[in-house]
Amino acid sequence: MIVERFLEWAAVAPPHMRAEAVGALARSYLHGDLEPHLRAEVEAVLTCILDDAAISVRCAIAEAFAASPEASPAIVLSLAQDAPDVAEPILRRSPLLADAELVDLVALGGERVQIAVAGRPTVSAPLAAAIAEVGTAGACAALATNPGARLTRSGAARIATRHGGDGAVRDALIARADLGPELRAIFMRSVADALSSFVADCGWLRADRARKAADEACERGAIAIAAGASDARAFVLHLAAHGQFSPSLALRALLSRDLVLFEAALSALSGQSPRRVAGFVRDFEGRGFAAVFAEAGLPKSALPVFRAALAAEREFGFAGSSAGERMLSRRIVERALTACEGASTEDLASMRALLRRFAAEAAREEARRAYASPDTAVAEAA
Numbered sequence: 449m450i451v452e453r454f455l456e457w458a459a460v461a462p463p464h465m466r467a468e469a470v471g472a473l474a475r476s477y478l479h480g481d482l483e484p485h486l487r488a489e490v491e492a493v494l495t496c497i498l499d500d501a502a503i504s505v506r507c508a509i510a511e512a513f514a515a516s517p518e519a520s521p522a523i524v525l526s527l528a529q530d531a532p533d534v535a536e537p538i539l540r541r542s543p544l545l546a547d548a549e550l551v552d553l554v555a556l557g558g559e560r561v562q563i564a565v566a567g568r569p570t571v572s573a574p575l576a577a578a579i580a581e582v583g584t585a586g587a588c589a590a591l592a593t594n595p596g597a598r599l600t601r602s603g604a605a606r607i608a609t610r611h612g613g614d615g616a617v618r619d620a621l622i623a624r625a626d627l628g629p630e631l632r633a634i635f636m637r638s639v640a641d642a643l644s645s646f647v648a649d650c651g652w653l654r655a656d657r658a659r660k661a662a663d664e665a666c667e668r669g670a671i672a673i674a675a676g677a678s679d680a681r682a683f684v685l686h687l688a689a690h691g692q693f694s695p696s697l698a699l700r701a702l703l704s705r706d707l708v709l710f711e712a713a714l715s716a717l718s719g720q721s722p723r724r725v726a727g728f729v730r731d732f733e734g735r736g737f738a739a740v741f742a743e744a745g746l747p748k749s750a751l752p753v754f755r756a757a758l759a760a761e762r763e764f765g766f767a768g769s770s771a772g773e774r775m776l777s778r779r780i781v782e783r784a785l786t787a788c789e790g791a792s793t794e795d796l797a798s799m800r801a802l803l804r805r806f807a808a809e810a811a812r813e814e815a816r817r818a819y820a821s822p823d824t825a826v827a828e829a830a
Contacts, residue, residue: 562587612638
């Protein structure tokens with residue numbers, strides 16, 4: 449009886465009156481002390497109202513049901529699949545929506561739906577992974593800034609890979625306390641690629657030169673990031689998996705007096721244990737070092753260069769522990785260059801060209817430090 453009478457009235461009532469009446473009905477369903485048969489009739493009315501053409505009417509039910517665990521699950525799910533204006537409060541607050549339902553809504557919904565789900569008080573790891581996989585940049589930024597979201601490192605890395613070029617996403621992830629070196633490397637690469645494309649599009653540099661400059665900047669950045677990494681071996685494996693680890697990066701690490709990263713690279717790429725690799729590096733003139741060098745995929749023709757650099761490392765001493773000291777050593781670069789003298793093979797010719805670029809970079813860096821701190825330069829010279 450209630451259903452028929454309400455629908456007759458609703459057929460002629462204006463939308464604002466229908467919205468007020470529906471809101472009151474929804475609140476009575478949740479908080480009124482109704483008999484079971486009356487409660488069932490009110491639920492039937494609310495179910496019929498889901499077909500009302502006025503969004504404001506359906507919004508009235510959504511606002512009333514949004515945070516309540518006593519709401520009708522069927523009505524809540526229908527509202528969650530409604531237009532974004534109706535669905536948003538349900539998606540943000542309803543405790544009745546299961547993760548499986550939310551994952552489907554994220555996959556099929558637009559940005560507003562995804563942002564609403566990402567802003568829930570609690571977002572489980574599987575749901576966060578789904579948003580990271582298919583969410584828009586805005587949804588991923590909302591997820592990253594949500595303290596109630598269980599965003600794993602793999603999920604954050606996926607977001608960084610997909611939306612690393614978006615400033616809001618990048619800022620949101622960088623602000624997180626659990627940002628790891630792998631994520632920093634992904635952001636570094638995405639920013640470098642964006643700058644490379646911008647410079648090339650402006651005609652300031654040829655595309656190949658812009659790309660080379662970006663690659664060299666990422667190598668320098670990788671050395672700096674690795675200096676603060678708790679597991680340098682895992683960081684090398686990440687770079688290798690993304691095609692970002694090269695022989696030139698291994699050589700740069702060694703020439704920057706970063707033996708920890710160099711040994712981690714040999715261990716990760718060869719599959720040998722860190723302790724075994726450390727022993728081979730100490731005896732770098734032996735066959736064991738040559739074997740692990742080859743197993744790591746480093747070019748055989750470059751072996752004399754690496755040995756010369758290690759000999760210089762032993763003579764001049766290794767770097768300290770601070771990240772700021774991870775810069776190319778001009779003396780070690782020059783010592784490595786002597787290993788290429790008189791070589792005519794194409795591989796060593798390219799290695800010699802690389803070392804000359806390193807020597808020029810080291811000279812510029814020394815000049816910058818001397819200009820920035822002349823007292824330090826004088827003390828070092830003395």
